[in-house]
Every structure is written in C-alpha cells, then in structure tokens.
Amino acid sequence: MPPDLVDHAHPRDPRLSRRLLLQAGGVTAATLALGVNAPDAEAEPLAADPFTLGVAAGSPSDHGMVLWTRLAPEPLAADGHGGMPREDVTVRWEVAADEDFRTVVKRGSALAQPALAHSVHPQVTGLEPATTYWYRFRVADRTSPVGRFRTLPAAGTEPEEFTFASASCQAWYHGHFTAHRHLADETDLDLVIFLGDYIYEYGIVDGYNLWRQGAAVTEPEEIETETLEQYRLRYARFKADPHLQAAHARAAWVFTWDDHEVENGYAAQHSNDGIPTDLFVHRIAVAYRAFYENLPVSIDLLPEGPRTMLYDSYDVGSLARLMLIDGRQYRDRPPTAGDRDDPKRTMLGETQERWLHEKLQDSTARWNVIGNAVSFIPVRPTTGLESWDGYPAARKRLITSLDGVSNPVVLTGDIHRAVAAEVPADPADPDGPRVAVELICSSIASDGDGAETDGYADDWLRHPYVHFYHARRGYLLTKITPERLTASYVCVDWIEEDDTAPRRVAARFATPDGTSRLDQIEGAS
Template sequence: MPPAPPVPTLDRRRLLQLSGASAAVIALGIDAPAAVADPLPHREGLFSLGVASGAPRPDGAVLWTRLAPEPLAEDGHGGMPARNVAVRWEVAADEGFTRIVRRGQALAQAELAHAVHPRVEGLDPATDYWYRFVVGRQTSPIGHLRTLPAEGAAVESFSVGVVSCQAWYHGHFTAHRHLAAEEDLDLVLFVGDYIYEYGITGSNLWRQGAEVSAAHAVEVETLEQYRLRYALFKSDPHLQAVHARVPAIAVWDDHEVQNNYQGARSAYGLPDELFAHRIAVAYRAYYENMPLDAAALPEGPATDITAGIDVGSLARLTLLDSRQFRDPEPASAEEQQAEDRSILGAEQEEWADQRLVQSPATWNLLANGVVLTPISEDRTDMWDGYPAARSRLLQAMAEAGNAVMLTGDIHKHVAAELRADAADPDAQTIGVELVCTSVASDGDGAVTDGYTEDWTRHPYVKHYDGRRGYVHVRLTEQEMTSSFWIVPWIEADDTAPKELSARFVTPAGDPRLIPA
C-alpha cells in the first residue's frame, strides 16, 4: 500500500496573519515543522481528555486533542512541561487504520495548554473516517467523523444531537451516555454553558461519588483556572464518548465567562478594564479546549465563533453569538423597546439575515445561547429583552421558510411555534423553536416546576419538561422529527435509562409541531 499523502505545510507567516498572534505563539496547534518540537519524556495518560473533531466541511474537519497526563493539575497545565511537543495525527478510511488517507504533525504548545487543532483537508464528502493522535509510544483513543455532503448534493437524511448546560457538579452526564449511543447521529451541537464558572463546594456538589480539591472552590477568573475547569468537565467519559462519536459544533452563552455578562460588561460590577481581561482568558481557554478553526482564536477580549454549515441541499445551519455583541440590559421599558437595540450586533444581524434569505436549502436552522420565543418582558437576558431585534430575525426566518431555532439555557425542554407577531393569536406561524434542557445543571429536575405555568400559558408553547436530557433532530426533505429525550435522575449515578418526553413532526412547508 502506498504511503498516505502528507498534508501541505501551512506557511508560518500565513499562520501569524490568521491569528494576529505574536511570534512566540506559532502554528496554533495546526501544523508543526519537526525541527521546532522537542521530544517528550515518556509520560502515561497524555490523552486523558480524549479527542474531538469539529468545524466539518465536505472535504474534512478540524481535529482536536489536548495533552494532559495530569489533567487536574492545579496550575492548569495538565502536568505538561513548558515546551513544544510534536503530535502526529492520522486519518483512516477504516477503524483498524489499515487504509490511512491523511497524516501530519501538529505542534502542542504550552502557550495554548498543549492543545492542537489541525485541519484535515482532501477527504471525500459524505464519507466516514476515523482519526487518532500519536506522541512517542502513546496513541490516543480513536475518534470518528463523517464529512459533510458535497455542496448542493441531495441528502436523504441528517441528524443532530442538541445539548446544553453541563454543570458537572450537579450530576452525572447520563444524557451524554445515551447520546453517544444514538444509532442515527451525524453531528452534535452544544448551545451554551459548556462549563460553569462557579466555585464548587459542598453546597452545590450534587454529583454523588465525586470529589474535587480546594482549588475548585473559588469562582473561575484566571486562564489557569479556566483551563482547570475545562479539564474537570472534559474528564467525564460520557462527554468524551460524544466527542469521539461525531463532529461537534458549538456556540457559547454566559457561563463560559461569567453569569449574565452582557457584551463587554460584567453583571456583578467588575470594572470594565478588569472584566476585559477575564473575557480574554475565558475566550482563550474556550478555543484551547474546543475543536475550533483558527479563525476562532481570540485577539484579547474579542473573537469570532459564528459559523455557517451547509448540509448539501437539505439544510443550512447558522451559529450565532448572542452574548459577545449584545447591548446592555435596558434601564427602562422604553429603552427595551428601542428599535436599535440588538442582541447580535448590527454586523452579525446582517450576516445572519443574508444567510437566511439567500439560503438554497430546504431547512434553515439557527443556533444561539438564549430562547427566542416570547415568554415574559421581565426576562431581559433572553430575546425578550430585545424585541425589535427579535422581530427583525423573525422576518428573515419567515422569508427563508422552514426556519428552526435551536437553543438551551433554561434547563427545560421546550417546544414552541414561532409567530410573526406573538401578541396576535391569528398571526402566521413562521417557524419553530426547539429548546433543549440541561445535561446536568439543576440536578435531577422534575416534569413540572415553579416556571411551568409561565411558559405553558402561551398557546404557542407545545411542550415543557424540567428534567435532564437532550434533543435529537432528524431532517429529511419531507419533514423534521424532533425527539425530546430525558433521564429520570442524574445525581445518584449515571445508570438512568433514557425516556421519550415528547416527539414532534414538522412537515416541510408547514411550520407546526405535530405530536408524533
């Protein structure tokens, strides 16, 4: 068998242009000339945080791992030395790696927590591949990915798992155990709160059988603390299994930085100049620990995690950042109604509108961190706080047709029909919103709770369930099937079975939630 063709070396000058990084941080974990990497003394457990893929395309994807033989080392460096390490990667057409089709070398650097993000190109569309990393004599777990269909290609079906709100300390990631075992799964979408910044103490550590050191008891503020928090959450074997199963895409909400922050402002009075530093290190840690393209590497307290994915002619998926560019909380009801208020910012609004109205796809999916459906004007942290911006987006969704918003944040399953005017009971239904509950946040939960009536009083809200779980979305040219899965408990252990809370069919061209 001839050797696999090498991936072309990415020019170092081009890397620096892409990143805006200094010369001290070269290659971004993407490509590594052998001469710049030092050998690593033998250490066990280098791949303790697993592997992942993301930013999928018809010709490839980004691969990710982070070297961490001591993942919970309190300095945030995962037990790694402060020097560069070469990491080899391989992509094969079979799980046994007898047909390697691409291979290369990435640079794991201390500046980026020894994470690597090589982008693999030259693969065939709509094809299954397996990947792994190698350092010295150690080989990582094997990950699987399926490339996206070719541009404009007919697609029989495509399935997405939607998850949110992973407060590790509130319970076991049982939802991830079941999601990883889904037979029909092409992609996983994280819609915010991948980590939580709160200190973990005896009062909120509800995950029975778990212990953490005193270093976790304080609120996360520094780069080292954010790295440690990601390592804690990503040490969960069920989360690792989901990442190894299919490519992941993600948007963030607030807890990746600080609860309820708005744009560049802290919700707890931290001075702007200090909070800008906190945003910068939080965004840096997010890039280090997620399978993101180089474009998402932050420059100080600014980055771009928005992305667009087309699944042949079947679906267009647009990832929105509803946190970084939002206007501050309104000071009055009059200000809340102001036409120029935006939760996305003018530039992102225009980009999202263009993707919607110019979409050639049957289905037009959007994802963001907070609920779009009108619920209560005093919930200003959601789109309720930005009614004019919501109206503009709903207009674009109506023009695109077959529009679906995917969200999380509220720790409840909610299925809602989106009206052109929520105040008018006779207004046209223009799309649907599928809100996934949390993976673990708020512990076991219950079918109903103190917020149930606030949501279900609206006739366009068709389902509500306050237990933990995920949403499975299957798309065909004819219909969308949304299945709301829950697990009865998560605090005691990870053995709970999954149960179907609700299932809806939405026919193409008829934006309703029809119980199935």
C-alpha cells in the same frame, strides 16, 4: 434594519486588544500555526498517559475537519498546564477510512505548546464528502482513544436524511453526564450542536452546589474562575468526564456559547457582577482563550484580546443550512424599565444581524436552522430580560428576516427545560400565523435531577404556541429529511445519584416540509 443601528456594544480599540493579548500570555501567528501543522519530529516518551482529556472533531465541511486533543497527564494540576513540562511536544495524527486504521488516508503532525496549554488543532482537508472517518493521535509510544466523524454532504446534493443532536448547560457538579453516555450510543448521528454553557465559572463547594454524588474537587476549584489557569482547570474538570469524552469521540461538534463560559449574565464587555470594564475585558480575553484551547474549533477562533469571531454557518448539501449565532459578545445590557422597546437595542450587533439576514435570504436550502443560546419566543416580557424577551426590537428584525425563508427552525438551550414551540409571526398576536418552530433542549446536568414539570411550566404553557414543557435532563435528537423534521426529546430521570438512568423519549414532534407546525407523534416514550 435601521441605518442608525450601530454596533456600539463591541468597541474596537487595537491598542487595548494587543495589550490584553500579551496579558493573556499572547500567541504569535507562527506559534499558532504550529499547533495546526508542524514538521514531523520524534517526541520524547512521556511517563504517563497524556490523553486524559480525550479527542474531538469539529468545524466540519464537505472536505475537511478540525481535530483536537490536549496533552494533560495530570489534568487537574492547579497551574492549568495539566502536568506537562514547559516545552513543545510533537503530536502526530492520523485519519483512516476504517476503525482499525488499515487504510490511513491523511496524516500529519502538530506542535503542542505551553502557550496553548499543549492543545493542538490540526486542520484536515482533502477528504470525501458525506463519508465516515476515524482519527487518533500519537505522542512517542502513547496512542490516544479513537474518534470518528462524518464530513458534510457536498454542495448541491440533497441527502436522504441528516441527524443531529443539540445540547447545552452541562454543570458537572450538579450531576452525572448520563445524557452524554446515551448520546455517545446514538446509532444515527451526523453532528452535535452545543448551544452554550459548556463550563460553569462558579466555585464548586461541597455541601452547597456539588450535587454529583461520589464526586470531590480540589481546593483550587472551590473559587470562581477568573484567570487563564483557572479556566483551563475548569475545562479539564469537565472534559475529564468519560461520558463527555465518549460523546465527543462519537461525532463532530459545532458550538456557540452563552454566559457561563465567562460569567453569569454578562453582556458584551459589561460584567453582571459589577467588575470594572478595564478588569473584566481581561477576564473575557482569558475565558475566550481557554474556550479555543479546549474545543475542536478553527484557528480563526483564537481571540484577539477580548474579541473573537464565533458566529458561522454550515451547509448540509442543499438539505439544510445551519447558522450558529453569538448572543453574548455584541448584545446591549439587559433593559431597564424605560428602554426595553428602544428600536436601536441589539442582541447580535449590527454586523452579525446583517450577516444572519444575508445567510437566510441567500439560502437555497430546504431547512434553515439557527443555533441560538437563549429562548426566542415571547414568554415573560417583563422578567425574561436575559432572553429575546429583553430585546423585542431585535427579535422583530430577525422575524422579518425569516419572511420567505424555507422551513426556519430555531434551536435553543439555556433554560434547563425542554420546550417545543411555534414562533408567532407577530409576538403581539399569539393566535396569529407562525413563522418558524423553536426547539429548546434541556440541560445535560444543570439543576440536577429536575422533574416531569415544575413551577415555571404555567409561564410557558399558557401561550397557545407552546406545545410541550418538560424539566428533566437530556438532549434533543433531530432528524431532517426532504419531507419533514422529526424532533425527539431524549431525557433521563435522575443524574445526581449515579449515571445509570435509562434513556427514554419524553415527546416527539414532526414538522412537515413547507410548514411552521408541530405535530406531536404519539407513543414517543
């Protein structure tokens, strides 16, 4: 990395940060801590079910997990408070070694507070590695649905296999979450990796972008999200979907984001729609705040104003290292005609680039997986400015970091299509050696039904390193063993009409240990 590459896309002004934190309805450290661990106390009975948004688990380790729920008896209340009174409520949680909770191994309490939209994020520790657990929450006489998760394998151990799904882009209004229904039924699933666009900020308008048949929205949902209340309402709309709730309850999730969690096409603190920076940073602050409130993420992700630390890594024993990167918070603006090849341009920012380089070079894992929001391989150098095509110098630096790394794999979302590709070591030499594989999952719902192919297929398939392109909705199911990686592209043929489309596998590929090669497995469907 050039020594003069500076993190200029992410200015740090503590005065601005404190002011924005207060504008966003600031949360003190003490308030935040009570949402994780609080003294036990009896809650007052609630007149309606508070667990309408389900339960979730995330931020896994080999000894612990973050649990999540948000109390919302009226999840679509326009004020963003889910029908809850403006007072604290004690939430009790339990983790058990069996689904019937005969053997409870951990229990505790957290305080659901109005300042955090009555969400709780208890951090459970002291669990056994590579072990399946069940969890639930209670408020007075109300009990939540049951979720389950599996802790990661212990450091230094190499499991025989590890299976994860990757998913992205779930525009609820474009169709039913049929893919999540099938994801929740996967029998072998250790983890879900979500690669961005968990919500969409656009106003939802019948006759324009509301393609999910049989659905209707409230008037406050018809305008684009800008305030904390509006982002909370948008998460509630998406999370009220029973198939998404079932997928969360099936396994632990980890996350990166792309743009629609804030605004389409934004870069660092620059609005794609021309919103002045002093106003846009407030929108970022409330959007990041709602992201924390509505997902099973660590306490460390509560933003300080318009900034938070999202990128992170997870070790699956010695079998795999998973690195999730943040391609929005630090990136330069999309290039103009004259500066695309500027060597100082960055997608990740200097600090994150250095962190990722060190994580890759220090890894002793057999497989090294990078969770990334936008396509990495060269596709459309003159028009793909939102992807790594718009940041070729940053891509070259990352390719250099992959040199000598065991079995690099890039997981990607964003494009609403499924793609399997080999990453060329030199983007200028498409027929040359490969340095990694890239596995791009389709969308859960964005762009509606999709098709077997479409008008963008030639842009991708003209490259010799692209082996598969498919435009239906679905997710990617990946199994890694010491010997190989197997990637199955799961899809459904329709989502707009209803949620009954069957599960099928459009294609399946294997990458043998020690290669950056994709071998298609016949008979995948």
